[in-house]
Structure formats: C-alpha cells, structure tokens
Amino acid sequence: MTDFTAPCEVPGADRDAVLGILRTTRSVRRRLDTDRPVDLALVHAALRTALQAPNGSNQQPWHWIVVTDPRRRAALARCYREAARPYLAAMTQRVDDGTVGRGVLKASLRLTEILDRVPVMIVPCLDSPPADHVGLFRRLGYGPSSEHAALSVYYGSIWPAVWSLMLALRAHSLASAVTALHLTRPDESAAILDLPEGVTQAALLAVAHPTGESFRPAPRRELDTVVHHDTW
Template identity: 45%
Template sequence: MMIDDALTTTRSVRKRLDLTRPVPLDLVKECLEIALQAPTGGNAQGWHWIVVTDPELRRAIGEHYARSWNRYYASGTSAASRFADDPVRASVQSRVSDSAAYLGEHMGDVPVLVLGCIATPGGLPEGNQAGLWGSLLPAAWSYMLAARARGLGTAWTTLHLAYEREVAQLLGIPDNVRQGVLLPTAYYTGDTFRPAPRQPLDEVLHLDRW
C-alpha cells in the first residue's frame, strides 16, 4: 500500500470489525514493531503496549467501555450533537455516532484490544503535557497505519479512561504507567475505505499569523 493511500484511508473501523475471526498475535506484533519506530521526546521510549486477547479480560474492559459510552452519549456532547445546523455534516455525525454506539455495545467482543501506555515516573506533569502524550500517540497512529496495510481495522478511542483506574487494576498496570489510547483490532469486512470529507485547507490554514 502506498503511504498516501494508507494515510488517507485509515479510518476508525467499528461496525465493520470482524468479531468472529481470530487475529494472529504475530500480526499484532508486526504492527507494534513498526509503532516502535515512532519519535519520542528525548528518545525516551517510555511506552508500553498491553495486548489483551483473553475473553474474560476483554469482556470486563468492554463493560467499562459500555458504561463510559452510555454516560458520554447521555451528556449530549457526543458526535451526534455536533453541527446540527449543517445538514450535510449532521448526517455524517449521525453515522459516526451510530457506529460509535455499536462499538460501545461490542468492545468486549473485539478479538484484540491494544492499550497504548506511557511511563510517568514522577506522575503526570503539571501544565502542558504535550511532550508526554506526544511521545506515545504518534506510535499509536503508526500502529493503526500498519494494521490497515495488513488488512486489520482499528479505532482510536479514549472513552475507557473514565475507568482508567479500574482497567489498570484489572490488567495489573503499575501506578506510574498511564493509559493513553485503546485500539480495538480485528480484521475488517469489505474494503471500500476512502478519504473522508474534511474542511477545506484554506479554512484552517494560517500563514505567518492567525
């Protein structure tokens, strides 16, 4: 797959995740090997990756995720509530919300759950945390791109972090390691992924000044 194709067709896959087809662990490891080539601040490489395949652990994480999703949706701030005054974007947001609701119901059924974590020896820093999370999130995106190139679908989500402590206890994650992203991973059904509609560049581009 050409790099531009991977970058523009790697979508958040939710409804089209194949919940019945096993994913070889070696394939997940291949994707993580690529993720480890991502940049980190000071070359610290403080990341950790928890790959969850045990059915009971996946089910438990899925239950936490479902509770978080239900609370998020009830708050009125989910994707479905945005851009209501724009019929075109509202339609897209409705589809996004519908697929997110599906994932909320089925997170525990996804064959592989990958949690990207990062060491925080002194706890979370006060103020700007861009350096910390910027040393993890590019690697998570690299993982998603590598998965896409291998016929796997993923979705970027952080909703489980409402229950980060509970998930940490479930998986034995130390107190000095924080979770940054949850990446459900499975083979996808169909292959019609294409670039998504986005705002025109001129609306968000600022040259020299705002």
C-alpha cells in the same frame, strides 16, 4: 533478514501506496469483523513498526498491552460502555440539534455493542504518570506556565506511535478503532490489566479484520479553511 532502509527519494509507486494508506486509515467502528481470528504475528509486526515513532528525547516511554483473554476483554468493554454513557447522551443531543451527523452516533454506538467481541484490544501505556513530567520541567527551571508544554511532550511521546500502529495494522490488512473514554475510569481499567503503580494508560485500540474490501477518504474540511501562513 528484511532490509528496511529506504532512499531519501521515494519512488512514485511507493509514494502512492503510502499516501493511499494515510488517506484511508481511520477509526473503524462499524466494519470490525468480530468472528474472524487475528494472527498475533501481524499485531506484533505492526507494533515493531510503531516503535519507530518519534518521541520526546528518544526515551521511548511506551508499553503495549495486547489483550486477547475473553474475560479481560469483556471487563474492559463493560468499563468502556459505562464510561461512554455521558458522551453518547451528549452526542445524541447534538444529533437532535443537527450539529453532529447521525452516522457518527451510529458508529460510536456500534463500538459499544461489539467491543467485547473484538478479537484483540491494545492498550498503549506510558511508564510514568504525567505529574512526573510536569515535575521534570519544574526541576529544569521552567515556571508554572510550563505545565502545558510538559504534558504536550508527555502525551506527544505516545500518540505518534499510536497513529503509526494504526497505519501499520492497516498495512497488514487489519482495521482498528482508537478511543480513550475508558480513561475516565482509570482505576477500574488499571485493575483489569494489573497495571503497576505509576503506569498510565493513553488509549484503547480495538483490532480486527475489516468487513468489506475497500476504504475511502473521509469527509474533511477544505484545506484553505484550516491552514494559516505566518499568522492566524
């Protein structure tokens, strides 16, 4: 059995490998190989890693639906395409205005075109509705202004695991694109997935082998434009 314990001091080679994955993992939309099958053993291995993610009170409220059935993938892709129309229309306008790069739009359009052919989709879910968490905070004695905190804890209990999953998939030489636009049509997507009442979808990941052999860091703002010390 593999021993996954690790020393507190991270060896230099390990540190470089971890930081390399962190710096080059992102949503891949234009380089997903829709023809090459994905070994589900790799997906399950990545999911086991994702289960180590931090979450509120260690409740581990997550479930993961791995979708490979072609009919369900096609149905989810149709749902996503319809949900994406307003977003893509707005993005097109922003490209025309010069506030969004054309490459971002092309990548988003590409995902709508190929999503039904991506070999694996993963839908992370929470085992209760957000209202339940808001109610919990009220029962603990917090006032109406606590709703923001309650929802932050609620969604904060799944998104670190989603990011861990993307990193783990990358470590297994797979690529993924994460989106949440289909959540604007929750009843339709829930019916496709046969979700029980009260289970809440958090995102959708398209998973495939990447085309090409290399990844590089993406353009980002300079650190000193976004970091504040002590006060804003």
